[in-house]
Amino acid sequence: MFGRFVTESLRRSPGRKAMAIAAVALGTAVAMSMLGVLLDIGDQVGRELRSLGANILVTPRAQALATQVAGVWAAPVGQAAFIPEDQLPRIKRIFWGLNIIGFSPSLQARSGDLPVEGLWFHHAYPGLDRRPQYTGAPVVNSSWQVKGRWLLDDETQACLVGAALARRLNLQPGSTLQLFGQPFTVAGILESGGDEDERVILPLAIAQSLTHRPNQVDAVQVSALTKPEDDFARKDPKTMAPEELERWSCTNYVTSIAHQITEALPMAVARPVRRVAEGEGKVLSKISGLMLLIALVALVSAALTVWSVTAATMLERRDEIAIMQATGATDFTIGALLATEVALQGLLGGLAGGLAGVLLARWVGQTVFHVHVDAPWLLLPVLVLAAVAVSVAGAIQPVRRTLLLDPAIVLREGL
Structure with missing residues (x-):
């Protein structure tokens, strides 16, 4: 009997029912697309933001601990003033090694008045499986532009x-420049937007050879995929309880990754580049917050539409409900009947909207972020349940208000 009542109720006012289902479907589709994009492209957006440059800087421990005394910098006795180049693959062997996009060692020197820096460009190093992997400055600083061509790691001349130094010296690709008493051909003009615009860049091996510092680097830039920092991320690990330290270490904060790099390279200290890390965190937080807000607004809009449709339906059916009350039906039975009707509308709208949301997520990914997005299918049952809950929540107030009416007064007014 209950099922027949529900079926007959659904057949009435099909236009109004279709409006409620469409509203729920639209809200679910928007929520599915926003949450799907948010969950699927978090790392991809992070990779795009990595073009801002390295977010971790590794320096020799002696340099990091150096203090200035009477205008002279003094380093602690026994601390190495360099990082061994052959130890750098350890960076990829930390717990969060798979989140390390790349690293780029450097060695700075001077040739007369010219600042010189040695870098990796497309350098092979042994990966976790001992197969060669490649990294270098173009990987870490993907926004760098070269007019001409990049260098090869084995080039010697x-x-x-x-760019700034080239303008001052009137150099172009193909020009010749004297460095350390040897002629070097300018392969390209580098535009970095940073200090490198004032330097001459050489392959790291050549810079080490010319400065007689084999296997030595004085800094390493690291680009890592990280989670935006919160108050917990900024806590000092030395003050944490064991449970807190484990949670902090198992979260890819820039601070926890830097801490693990420091542990892997005892002769060095890794620190976050705050300007980059904080800027990246703010962008990711704003994108995430905006998408969550859009999803929430879509579901609230669906609930308001269901409320409006249900209010109109209750006004139309109040005589029917009064007769049911007068013939002995309890408020619980009538409420369950109406709630089931609304829940079925939410179920249909949620299923239709969830499937449409998968396609919408792909469109948003391609149009806005230029990446392929596959919304997690586990979101579908969650959002279908949310659609049912939103529909029932939107119908509670109109149904409750109708059930509070005196059936005798309603029936007298209907005569």
Whole structure:
């Protein structure tokens, strides 16, 4: 009997029912697309933001601990003033090694009045499976632009010149520059937007050879995929309880990754580059917050539409409900009947909207972020349940108000 009542109720006012189902479907589709994009492209957006440059800087422990005394910098006795180049693959062997996009060691020197820096460009190093992996400055600083061509790691007589220095010295690709008493051909003009625009860039191996510092680097830039920092991320790990330290270490905060790099390279200290890390965190937080807000607004809009449709339906059916009350039906039975009707509308709208949301997520990913997005299918049952809950929540107030009416007064007014 209950099922027949529900079936007959659904057949009445099909236009109004279709409006409620469409509203729920639209809200669910928007929520599915926003949450799907948010969950699927978090790392991809992070990779795009990595073009801002390295978010972790590794320096020799002696340099990090150096203090200035009477205008002279003094480092602690026994601390190495360099990082061994052959130890750098350890960076990829930390717990969060798979989140390390790349790293780029450097060695700075001077040739007369010219600042010189040695870098990796497309350098092979042994990965976790002992197969070669490649990294270098172009990987870590993907926004760098070169007019001409990049260097090869094994070139011996070629260099890059920073854009500002090239303008000052009137150099172009193909020009010749004297460095350490040797002629070097300018392979390209580098535009980095940073200090490198004032430097001459050489392959790291050549810079080490010319400065007689084999296997030595004085800094390493690291680009890592990280989670935006919160108050917990900024806590000092030395003050944490064991449970807190484990949770902090198992979260890819820039601080926890830097801490693990420091543990892997005892002769060095890794620190976050705050300008980059905080800027990236703010962008990711704003994108996430905006998508969550859009999803929430879509579901609230669906609930308001269901409320409006249900209010109109209750006004139309109040005589029917009064007769049911007068013939002995309890408020609980009538409420369950109406709630089941609304829940079925929410179920249909949720299923239709969830499937449409998968396609909408792909469209948003391609149009806005230029990446392929596959919304997690586990979201579908969650959002279908949310659609049912939103529909029932939107119908509670109109149904409750109708059930509070005196059936005798309603029937007298209907005569």
